[in-house]
Amino acid sequence: xxxxxxxxxxxxxEIKALDHMMDLSxxxxxxxxxxxxxxxxxxxxxxTTGLRQRLIADDAFGELLESAAEGELTDMEAANVRVAARxxxxxxxxxxxxxxxxxxxxxxxxxAWERNRPLNDWANTTQYLExxxxxxxxxxxxxxxxxxxxxxxxxxxxxxxxxxxSDIDPVFDEIKAFLLREVPNVESRQISPIxxxxxxxxxxxxxxxxxxxxxxxxxxxxxxxxxxxxxxxCGTVNDARLTTRLSADDFTHSLFAVxxxxxxxxxxxxxxxxxxxxxVGGATGMAVHESQSLFMEMQVCRSDAFxxxxxxxxxxxxRRDGSNDAWTLDNFKRMVRHVKRDFIRVYADEMTYPFHIxxxxxxxxxxxxxxxxxxxxxxxxxxxxxxxLGVDTRDDFENGCMQDIHWYAGLxxxxxxxxxxxxxAAQLYRACVRKIGDQSENVQRGDFSAISAxxxxxxxxxxxxxxxxxxxxxxxxxxxxxxxxxxHLKRRYVDP
Amino acid sequence: xxxxxxxxxxxxxEIKALDHMMDLSxxxxxxxxxxxxxxxxxxxxxxTTGLRQRLIADDAFGELLESAAEGELTDMEAANVRVAARxxxxxxxxxxxxxxxxxxxxxxxxxAWERNRPLNDWANTTQYLExxxxxxxxxxxxxxxxxxxxxxxxxxxxxxxxxxxSDIDPVFDEIKAFLLREVPNVESRQISPIxxxxxxxxxxxxxxxxxxxxxxxxxxxxxxxxxxxxxxxCGTVNDARLTTRLSADDFTHSLFAVxxxxxxxxxxxxxxxxxxxxxVGGATGMAVHESQSLFMEMQVCRSDAFxxxxxxxxxxxxRRDGSNDAWTLDNFKRMVRHVKRDFIRVYADEMTYPFHIxxxxxxxxxxxxxxxxxxxxxxxxxxxxxxxLGVDTRDDFENGCMQDIHWYAGLxxxxxxxxxxxxxAAQLYRACVRKIGDQSENVQRGDFSAISAxxxxxxxxxxxxxxxxxxxxxxxxxxxxxxxxxxHLKRRYVDP
Numbered sequence: 002x003x004x005x006x007x008x009x010x011x012x013x014x015e016i017k018a019l020d021h022m023m024d025l026s027x028x029x030x031x032x033x034x035x036x037x038x039x040x041x042x043x044x045x046x047x048x049t050t051g052l053r054q055r056l057i058a059d060d061a062f063g064e065l066l067e068s069a070a071e072g073e074l075t076d077m078e079a080a081n082v083r084v085a086a087r088x089x090x091x092x093x094x095x096x097x098x099x100x101x102x103x104x105x106x107x108x109x110x111x112x113a114w115e116r117n118r119p120l121n122d123w124a125n126t127t128q129y130l131e132x133x134x135x136x137x138x139x140x141x142x143x144x145x146x147x148x149x150x151x152x153x154x155x156x157x158x159x160x161x162x163x164x165x166x167s168d169i170d171p172v173f174d175e176i177k178a179f180l181l182r183e184v185p186n187v188e189s190r191q192i193s194p195i196x197x198x199x200x201x202x203x204x205x206x207x208x209x210x211x212x213x214x215x216x217x218x219x220x221x222x223x224x225x226x227x228x229x230x231x232x233x234x235c236g237t238v239n240d241a242r243l244t245t246r247l248s249a250d251d252f253t254h255s256l257f258a259v260x261x262x263x264x265x266x267x268x269x270x271x272x273x274x275x276x277x278x279x280x281v282g283g284a285t286g287m288a289v290h291e292s293q294s295l296f297m298e299m300q301v302c303r304s305d306a307f308x309x310x311x312x313x314x315x316x317x318x319x320r321r322d323g324s325n326d327a328w329t330l331d332n333f334k335r336m337v338r339h340v341k342r343d344f345i346r347v348y349a350d351e352m353t354y355p356f357h358i359x360x361x362x363x364x365x366x367x368x369x370x371x372x373x374x375x376x377x378x379x380x381x382x383x384x385x386x387x388x389x390l391g392v393d394t395r396d397d398f399e400n401g402c403m404q405d406i407h408w409y410a411g412l413x414x415x416x417x418x419x420x421x422x423x424x425x426a427a428q429l430y431r432a433c434v435r436k437i438g439d440q441s442e443n444v445q446r447g448d449f450s451a452i453s454a455x456x457x458x459x460x461x462x463x464x465x466x467x468x469x470x471x472x473x474x475x476x477x478x479x480x481x482x483x484x485x486x487x488x489h490l491k492r493r494y495v496d497p
Numbered sequence: 498x499x500x501x502x503x504x505x506x507x508x509x510x511e512i513k514a515l516d517h518m519m520d521l522s523x524x525x526x527x528x529x530x531x532x533x534x535x536x537x538x539x540x541x542x543x544x545t546t547g548l549r550q551r552l553i554a555d556d557a558f559g560e561l562l563e564s565a566a567e568g569e570l571t572d573m574e575a576a577n578v579r580v581a582a583r584x585x586x587x588x589x590x591x592x593x594x595x596x597x598x599x600x601x602x603x604x605x606x607x608x609a610w611e612r613n614r615p616l617n618d619w620a621n622t623t624q625y626l627e628x629x630x631x632x633x634x635x636x637x638x639x640x641x642x643x644x645x646x647x648x649x650x651x652x653x654x655x656x657x658x659x660x661x662x663s664d665i666d667p668v669f670d671e672i673k674a675f676l677l678r679e680v681p682n683v684e685s686r687q688i689s690p691i692x693x694x695x696x697x698x699x700x701x702x703x704x705x706x707x708x709x710x711x712x713x714x715x716x717x718x719x720x721x722x723x724x725x726x727x728x729x730x731c732g733t734v735n736d737a738r739l740t741t742r743l744s745a746d747d748f749t750h751s752l753f754a755v756x757x758x759x760x761x762x763x764x765x766x767x768x769x770x771x772x773x774x775x776x777v778g779g780a781t782g783m784a785v786h787e788s789q790s791l792f793m794e795m796q797v798c799r800s801d802a803f804x805x806x807x808x809x810x811x812x813x814x815x816r817r818d819g820s821n822d823a824w825t826l827d828n829f830k831r832m833v834r835h836v837k838r839d840f841i842r843v844y845a846d847e848m849t850y851p852f853h854i855x856x857x858x859x860x861x862x863x864x865x866x867x868x869x870x871x872x873x874x875x876x877x878x879x880x881x882x883x884x885x886l887g888v889d890t891r892d893d894f895e896n897g898c899m900q901d902i903h904w905y906a907g908l909x910x911x912x913x914x915x916x917x918x919x920x921x922a923a924q925l926y927r928a929c930v931r932k933i934g935d936q937s938e939n940v941q942r943g944d945f946s947a948i949s950a951x952x953x954x955x956x957x958x959x960x961x962x963x964x965x966x967x968x969x970x971x972x973x974x975x976x977x978x979x980x981x982x983x984x985h986l987k988r989r990y991v992d993p
Contacts, residue, residue, distance in 0.1 A: 015544055018540075018545045034736060037719050038735045044514075045518065049511075051511075052515075240534035
């Protein structure tokens with residue numbers, strides 16, 4: 002190991018220690034902390050973030066990076082240097098004052114959003130969002146100059162390095178054309194599920210959630226399940242934390258959220274443990290992270306084989322084993338695959354979900370390029386919802402352009418990761434089955450070991466060795482393409 | 498505000514942010530984290546501690562401290578500078594290599610202690626303790642040189658600044674003489690309590706714990722109660738965390754631990770919120786912290802008035818309202834005040850508890866001065882237990898010199914804080930009653946508001962404005978003295 006590189010690892014270790022501590026603090030904030038403690042917690046996080054920024058921007062860190070890169074390095078070490086250099090480049094691209102102003106504006110905007118959204122109060126939110134967007138545009142220009150990218154690409158690359166609008170647009174366009182054509186057909190042919198009018202105890206739902214997580218490979222010796230307002234997954238290879246939200250009258254939404262988050266958590270728990278205090282030990286971007294949750298939720302857990310496996314189990318654990326038309330396997334399949342054009346992204350089914358992304362992706366590009374003002378945003382939103390989903394959201398801001406926190410939290414360029422993740426997941430599932438054979442029989446009897454081993458070997462254990470698209474290309478032998486994703490939707494929804 | 502001081506506050510804010518994050522991490526480790534995650538968590542803490550040390554040792558921080566001290570300062574600001582200067586002086590007194598070696602030795606020793614204690618395996622623990630002590634001696638010499646104190650005083654001052662052996666020894670000696678004389682008298686005259694042979698559900702015990710905390714002034718809007726292997730209290734004014742351990746067949750131990758920890762937590766929750774990110778905002782040493790828990794547990798909650806108030810409530814909440822000799826008020830009083838010479842410090846009653854401190858205090862002074870070797874420690878322990886308590890612990894290391902983690906965690910000079918806290922608590926209680934009048938009637942009907950307000954005003958809200966003994970002197974108008982403590986014991990146990 003070269004001397005400079007060894008010193009670099011020590012410096013990175015400090016940055017990662019702060020990252021992991023802040024990650025734990027975020028988990029705590031969502032699971033344990035009382036709301037009254039939030040302002041001081043935010044101050045601690047802001048201070049720690051500033052300290053982290055200073056560690057990265059430090060000249061000595063830059064010099065170590067350069068010296069380390071000149072010596073001999075293994076593949077993982079070289080990737081570690083690459084991610085570190087990129088992280089530093091990004092950190093010093095944005096002037097400290099601009100970053101502070103942006104964080105300040107975001108903090109105020111999030112508070113306004115949280116207060117005003119349930120009141121459907123758009124008028125008193127716009128000024129905060131305008132401030133966030135103006136500063137995001139400035140940041141995008143700094144990043145664009147540094148990375149020699151278009152401003153929106155530069156924003157997106159903060160979450161998904163190496164993917165550009167020019168890669169994504171043709172894929173998204175192909176998916177859009179397919180869905181605009183096929184969703185009405187599916188809708189007209191599908192049989193509506195019989196609703197389950199029933200309530201389920203927290204204890205029973207948690208038992209089912211933990212059982213499912215364990216079966217799907219979550220290691221409870223190195224992680225936990227808790228409850229929070231919105232499901233999420235975080236933590237490290239040694240300590241993965243997953244949350245869900247339970248609803249008394251709808252167990253399916255929570256259960257599929259658990260499947261989804263378990264996909265994220267499996268990625269985390271299979272990362273290379275010896276690299277946990279280094280950049281290369283973490284996930285390679287949000288699209289690949291999303292591909293792992295959607296691999297689990299969509300490719301595996303909404304498949305016939307899985308539904309056939311889990312259905313008797315959930316009836317047993319939820320103690321609903323009597324006879325009832327709503328509780329048949331066929332009705333359960335219809336429930337979790339029902340296609341319905343609706344307002345809310347996070348409740349959307351697999352077929353209409355992409356429309357929600359197309360809408361946000363097109364609008365946020367306009368916002369970030371200065372081609373759409375905040376005051377014109379609701380009209381653009383409604384027009385998009387009408388065009389894509391045929392749904393009228395006029396004057397319903399809460400379920401319209403105020404439904405997601407992303408923009409109010411300054412997250413521009415994040416939304417495409419969700420759909421890119423779904424596309425990656427379909428490519429990966431096909432490559433997996435090509436390699437290890439059809440898994441229906443295994444899944445049907447609850448044996449996920451072959452799938453798990455394949456994912457661990459090919460994706461999880463690689464950490465950030467390769468960037469998103471490069472990783473997918475290396476593993477699947479294919480470029481980014483909508484083909485696998487569309488065949489998957491066709492097989493499941495169009496020609497079942 | 499002087500310019501240098503303003504910059505100093507920013508730098509201190511970074512150090513406190515790391516402190517608070519590490520505090521949260523410790524809480525999480527004891528309440529949520531799985532054991533398998535411990536090694537990596539320890540690595541994160543070690544790295545963050547190293548970073549914190551660098552921030553404090555930084556020359557620029559030292560220069561800011563000097564400039565800030567030269568400008569005009571309020572009392573709180575001046576105290577903030579004083580504590581910061583002291584913290585820095587302490588940090589740079591110990592060479593980095595020595596500190597690292599010590600932390601490493603402690604980490605190995607704690608692991609050995611945890612493994613060997615339940616096995617009563619002393620032989621395989623000694624080498625680790627020897628290493629810890631050798632390095633603690635080196636550290637004590639560095640601190641002694643820097644602070645111009647005797648080595649043991651220098652160790653003790655890490656936890657209780659401004660108190661010396663020469664202050665403590667006469668007070669401890671007076672208490673010792675009193676107890677050696679009076680404990681046998683109390684034992685011979687007391688009526689043994691009738692044991693409660695019963696078990697209590699976690700839910701009922703938690704309900705009782707939360708009710709009591711709320712009544713004693715704990716603010717659940719800014720804090721929580723959780724379970725852990727050992728009860729403790731931590732957190733900040735905005736977010737105080739308290740834990741307890743529940744035992745199915747002994748609700749009293751847990752309940753009085755809750756009273757004790759609530760005393761600590763009230764101190765935390767009443768600290769000056771505007772100073773939370775500064776040194777002066779925290780507790781002024783461990784003896785005063787302990788005085789707050791013992792004020793609550795011993796002065797208030799073991800009083801006749803409180804027991805008369807809580808007895809019908811706990812019978813109600815634990816659902817034991819039938820008639821039974823074990824459940825009378827008199828028997829309850831006997832239970833929580835039963836004097837019994839025994840092996841274990843943390844289970845000791847109020848009268849025999851000081852003996853456990855005398856023993857540890859005298860032995861650790863010898864160890865730190867090199868006047869006692871680890872191989873002679875068990876004999877010294879047994880001899881001390883025989884002399885002070887008449888209890889033979891020969892060959893019982895688990896319940897003998899291996900019972901407390903302190904020495905194995907390198908905490909030398911900590912034990913006297915416990916008894917000093919009890920002495921402070923008695924002085925404070927007397928001063929409080931002198932000021933606001935006898936509180937028996939208020940306590941008997943569950944009104945703790947006058948006591949709470951007095952403590953908040955005179956102790957809690959002061960943060961670290963004054964050092965331990967100075968604070969007590971300012972508030973009580975008395976020097977450190979055993980008088981109040983001994984009258985308290987006399988009234989409760991000797992001449993009830």
